Amino acid sequence: MKVKRSERLIDITQYLMARPKTLIPLTFFSARYESAKSSISEDLAIVKRTFAARGTGILQTVPGAAGGVRYIPAVSREFAETFLQSMAARLAEKERLLPGGYVYLSDLLGQPTILNDIGRLIATQYVRNSVDVVMTVATKGIPIAQATASFLNVPFVIVRRDSKVTEGSTVSVNYVSGSSNRIEKMELSKRSLREGAKVLVVDDFMKGGGTVNGMRTLINEFDAELVGIAVFAEAIFSGKPMVSNYSSLLRVDDVDTEAQTIVANPGNYLEKTTFLEDLTQAVPER
Missing domain, CATH: 3.40.50.2020 (Rossmann fold)
Incomplete structure (x- = not known):
């Protein structure tokens, strides 16, 4: 069952923050929410902007076939x-x-x-x-x-x-x-x-x-x-x-x-x- 974007954003944020400095492939989130990679990329862009604006940390993107995203905890x-x-x-x-x-x-x-x-x-x-x-x-x-x-x-x-x-x-x-x-x-x-x-x-x-x-x-x-x-x-x-x-x-x-x-x-x-x-x-x- 596909998941609404609002629900995905909450779950993605919680999942990443519970696993700092851990590389998570985009394919994992795509399969988890039965959503296209393009939709997941848009979700992650929102999370990344919010993390930076609120001083939560950095969402680092690692390109390539073995890449993904990683939450880096940091304070302002x-x-x-x-x-x-x-x-x-x-x-x-x-x-x-x-x-x-x-x-x-x-x-x-x-x-x-x-x-x-x-x-x-x-x-x-x-x-x-x-x-x-x-x-x-x-x-x-x-x-x-x-x-x-x-x-x-x-x-x-x-x-x-x-x-x-x-x-x-x-x-x-x-x-x-x-x-x-x-x-x-x-x-x-x-x-x-x-x-x-x-x-x-x-x-x-x-x-x-x-x-x-x-x-x-x-x-x-x-x-x-x-x-x-x-x-x-x-x-x-x-x-x-x-x-x-x-x-x-x-x-x-x-x-x-x-x-x-x-x-x-x-x-x-x-x-x-x-x-x-x-x-x-x-x-x-x-």
Whole structure:
């Protein structure tokens, strides 16, 4: 049974957005809706214009017999600026102060809409890179890794600080905590990461960079490749940070426990990211 255009547009949009960075042949949609390729092409042109106009992302067309269309998730600079300013204001709430100069984030990272936007922002930065897997450390980085992996349409792996019998044999490394200068251990199941995999590291909060540096060491142990490092928030660190090439959505510039004040601003994400309006370079196939 043929499907009306209005119904096709809704279903095509949902199908593409549920499978980011996946090449879908036009013949698939033609058979799905029992419609001519010319009609499907017109539908996709409408979706493409709407995605661009609404800041949803890019609908990339791949020509040729083996071609098709692919949804590339991306945000506009305006969306990113508005979101980060809003999150910076939330981070500056004095009720978030924790001992040691840390800031309470769990309520923010427990909200699906916020996590969804965090995932979109990080995915936008790395959408032109070839990423095979997103890596984080248990536990608070897990929702960020899941959101990011969802938009990049890749798996995510969880590095742990203690052994789990369900993980099987593991690879472990010792690392120095940047903030406390203690030697700690982290490990990852041998089955989680293949040799040569391109890895994007994400985490919720970074101070000295010791945990992120530990994950970088672990990636090297697997003979995998580090593609990038992205954190939700970073704190100003008085010592020498253990990582330098990273992006942060937010930055905690000052914490005064006596005055009960927090100064938070957008991090370096805006200057390190190519946004929707400038994403003209072809995105590599997975």
